[in-house]
Amino acid sequence: MKIFTFSAFLLLTTLSFGQNQDKFEKFDASDYPLEKYQITSDSIKFKDFKIEIRQVRNLSGSGQFSCRAWLTISAKSKSIYQRYFRSIEAVGSCYGLFIPLEQPRQDYFVLSKLGDYDGRIFIIDSNGNVTEKLGGSFFISNDKRYLFSEYDSDLSGLTVFDFTTGLRIPAISDTKSR
Secondary structure (H helix, E strand, O other), rough: OOOOEEEEHOOOOOOOOOOEEEEOOOOOHHHHHOEEEEEEEEEEEOOOEEEEEEEEOOOOOOOOOOEEEEEEEEEEEEEEEEEEEEOOOOOOOEEEEEEEOOOOOOOOOEEEEEEOOHHHHEEEOOOOOOOEEEEEEEEEEEOOOOOEEEOOOOEEEEEEEOOOOEEEEEEOEOOOOO
């Protein structure tokens, strides 16, 4: 498979459109009775960090939301990053927070958020810094230097992240206002 040339991505930029960030609300299992909701939790260790994901799926398919999700990253039992998604809607595909079965590199941890016509990619480095960009599903270049993540939306967009420099490379997008 041929990898795109670096210079092609410098021509256009990706703008950060999407949902407003929901105010973080603490998870309380008593708010979600098991006869109405499915609660899942994942806890992953990455370097000196604990990455926790909680998701609540509405079993009825109707109501205020299809899925809620909490992402928390902590170091030494202290939270260093929190993100809450009040209502992730299923829009013809997968929805929720997803961790790949295998991480692309040892020095980064990657996870995706799908749904809402507003996919996201979260890239966590060895120091606990979190890069959140438009994205969703992703693939890695053969040399494991670049991450390519297509914006999971009805708009087009591509996030390109350089693992070597830790920077997002301006990429192709049609999320600009017309």
